[in-house]
Amino acid sequence: MLENSLWLRYNPTKTIREVLTRIYECDAVEISDDERDLYASLKRHLTKKELKMVMMNEAGMSSDEIAAEVGIKVEDLKLAQHKAYRKVRQEKIRTEVRANKVKEEVIEEEE
Numbered sequence: 001m002l003e004n005s006l007w008l009r010y011n012p013t014k015t016i017r018e019v020l021t022r023i024y025e026c027d028a029v030e031i032s033d034d035e036r037d038l039y040a041s042l043k044r045h046l047t048k049k050e051l052k053m054v055m056m057n058e059a060g061m062s063s064d065e066i067a068a069e070v071g072i073k074v075e076d077l078k079l080a081q082h083k084a085y086r087k088v089r090q091e092k093i094r095t096e097v098r099a100n101k102v103k104e105e106v107i108e109e110e111e
Helices: 006-010 016-024 035-045 048-058 063-070 074-088 091-110
Strands: none
Touching: 006 048, 016 035, 016 074, 035 048, 035 074, 035 091, 048 063, 048 074, 063 074
């Protein structure tokens, strides 16, 4: 699965699916269950710093720890996190993490 990923380094207790379900305020069945695809989607649309900020924030790390790891000032962290979460909530990412389920339904209807 994601054994060597940054996600498990910073956030070993929550899955990406759980986090996205909370962010999108939807049921878990609406989000793809393939953690690799979800991680790849986030990695594709977010910068490394933004992805780290989201992962570390979801892990419950302090603002000081996150700012030090990402290399920004603590004062600028709140705005940077806001921008990162805004990107995560964008429709293109939301559609992408739901795309697998939609594709499966379309294939089943065609058969």
